[in-house]
Amino acid sequence: MQRSGARSSAIMASGTLISRVLGFAKALLITVAIGSLTTMADVFELANNLPNLIYVLIAGGVFNAVLVPQIIKASKNPDAGADYISRLITLAVLALLGVTAVVVACAIPIIRIMGPGWSEGQLTMAITFALITFPQIFFYGLYTVVGQVLNAKGAFGAYMWAPVLNNIIAIAGLVVFIYQFGPFARTPHTLENWTSAQTFWLVGMSTVGVIAQALILFWPLKRLGLGLRPKFGWRGIGLSTAAKLGGWTLATGVIANLAFLALTRTAAIPTGARNVDPSGGVSEQIAGVTALNQASLLYSLPHGVIGLSIATVLFNRMAAAADAKDRDSLVSSLSSSMRITSVATVFCMVALIVYAGPLGMMFSGGIAPAGAVIGQVITVIAIGAPFMSTAFMLGRAFYAQEDARTPFIVQVIVSIFTVIAAVAIARALPPEYMVFAVAGCYAAQNILATLLYHFALKRRIGDYDVARILGAHARILAASLVAGLGGVVALWLMGGYDTGGFPWQNQVTAFLSVMVGGVAMGLVYLLAMKVFRVEEFGSLIGPLKARLGR
Template structure:
């Protein structure tokens, strides 16, 4: 029964869910998605290899849509549209149905326009990114791009619809939808391997590439991204908002929101332009691969695929641990800043930096120790390729702890409602990145380009950490730096002790012998990482106790609590 004064057309209120339950659902979706994404990446290397021309061309074509989306539209959606959706959902009498309908209509039209322009310019874009590529490589790159560039539309659709669901309390769908994407991609890759054979057997190359292979590799990658977006319309329909196309966007507040989000938008654009410059440089080795393979003996040369695989590994500690802690950190710091509680803000920042270090410093040492088997895991079953990837992992891993540290120091400024400082820091880092890109492109020989780019990745994080530190000290003074450094020194000693144990375990497993067990195939590489990593992990727990690192309990406690939930 409705009360006489209740609106008849109001949608049902979103179901309330406890913060703990929502966090558990979102975290589990993220973990499952990352695990399946890891499997997908491994299967790609099984299908088309890793240090190969086809893998590099596909990796670039499949990476560009995400980069272009974030550069052109991602910042606008996240900084402008998403806050407006949340505000309308909470304040409008109709639950924001009319407002959200207008925003969705605008977003769909804008995405269609952007995607159409990018697809029309696919040829020039591929030629710009693959400056040193042969005509055959450019031709395959254009073919892949025509199938993958439509992903731009579906990335945007996923973001907007997902945030509508989040605003209405349906948190789980947004985090679990990428699982569907990975399942579709994994299924397609299994069909590819079944139909055309694994790379270790068939060695797919430009000469024997067929339209059927393009369909199962590139077209199905886009089908996965499309499914990720379209699956969200089912829970969206269950909200009862009765959304429909609505036109007319004058006076709905978007210009005001854009001005308020200007610094955030500019920061994202600067960062992604610099990253795009590095990606262009990383594509250089692909054009020289035929020349290196013609040497006697043939020489493996790392390309975009090897760089992205190493980047995925080194960013895992931040993605799994750093971001989770940073979310809690930001809320606490923002509350302390609002209350003028400097001591509370410093305590939250110090605690989070110390706790995160327990995971990220150890992960860096573990990546270096097991770089070979990890490289073999992504090698497509070719030991020489695994060795090259492992070397890239070793270089890039140095920046892993600084990625989380820089991110958290940046959150300290956002907590004080200061988006200008992170923008200026990003400008400085971007200038450094572009300078590195120019130097690498002009000075580094092709077989060292990816190593130089990996070093630039690490240097970026170190530089941004130093800049944030200097500015933050001037802003709030000492933020418990002595205690942070003491904890990290203890953590580093414990990690190095565990690293020695891990290196011994790897030696006993034959990791330092080119004909040893870890280098047999990808399954033996997995077994090596599992066994050696477990031994090293146990040694690390003991070393943390020996070095009296108290932050271990603070890291483990919320993880155990989440598992219990």
């Protein structure tokens, strides 16, 4: 990568890393506040995640994949794209307002569909939460549109740093919640003893954080000096190409996220089937939608911190290469991004499997049996971690060439597989096994998407440095497996394979075990990469070393 691209990736990755760390802290505090395999945890998780899922379902793919090339082209105009961007933001705001209003009005049927088998009490609480969280859809969209304008203008940092503010606000609300109402382990919070004050500090502050995440981006947007203002009238400004691409991308997003919602709906079934004792404690440790999302948070971490940061910067370069009909530059950028990203994603896959138990304990609310169940979900879902990034980057190669039709076809095939799997899981398996099967489906669909994109891209542009990419992955996997053996030894020495061992005492000991074991595994990985000649590590760590040196 060129130095400017590496610097931009480093800035984005640092912001994303801090945001993810704070996101982890937030997730841990949620388990302290309301537990993990509990009714209140699942009700909150469903209501709080649906706005983001619905936003991505409706418009996320269009904003993320299509707008950047169009803004880059408009930036060549004498006004640096100011008129185009003003009209674009105006149109986006109006569309988002309309969509959000419709979704909020449909909150009751949406929750009833997504909570199959739930009791009336569970549904009523989920609807209450949803009426507070669903307005987040507008602000997620606003954050994405403004952020993509900043990305297209080369101001990458703000977009990745804004979620930090979101997490800080949500964490503050959780701290107040725990201080005022006590942790779940000491004072179980149930449908029967829940109060409006608890709703404000848990649910309301979550929405406040999303609002702040969007509005903070207007500060760096103003510093661009474009003189943006509301502008109406969208004829003749070049939106036709974006609309054409947006149609395919919108269809891709709709299909992908309908399939994802089908999996979420299946994962929500165990909440209604879980037995709860009269005191509010959980008598059955059955994984639900909260456990699935906690595992998903972990397995998506390497893609979010490394893969997405690298891909976002290189997407601009691939789009420019495609526009100039420079196939070699396109292939070089794609190959580089896939090889460098695998240094993190493959290692993290192995690390998640090795330390699934302590990680599950961290998210258990301090209940060891719950930690064991969550750890099992993490083990299953971790297999798909590297393929999430490879599928994403291969897909971006098509978007860079303004081909949104191929990703649509790929997503149709993957979604058909996903929906069939979701229906089969819901009908064939008992509730205690459903989330494990859904986690396996997460991994399987990423693998399937990677294979489909591979064959489609090879047919379109020929060899895209496949042998070099596979060779790098093979060396990185070998080094990761050696590191994994080191991690197993470290965990065994800490008593991680004994239910009475140090990692299973509480959330703090689990965290310390992951930190100590992670460092040990990381050191072995560094040595193993030298042995297996993993050259890509230098490309990944170089920008960070240079930045620290300066």
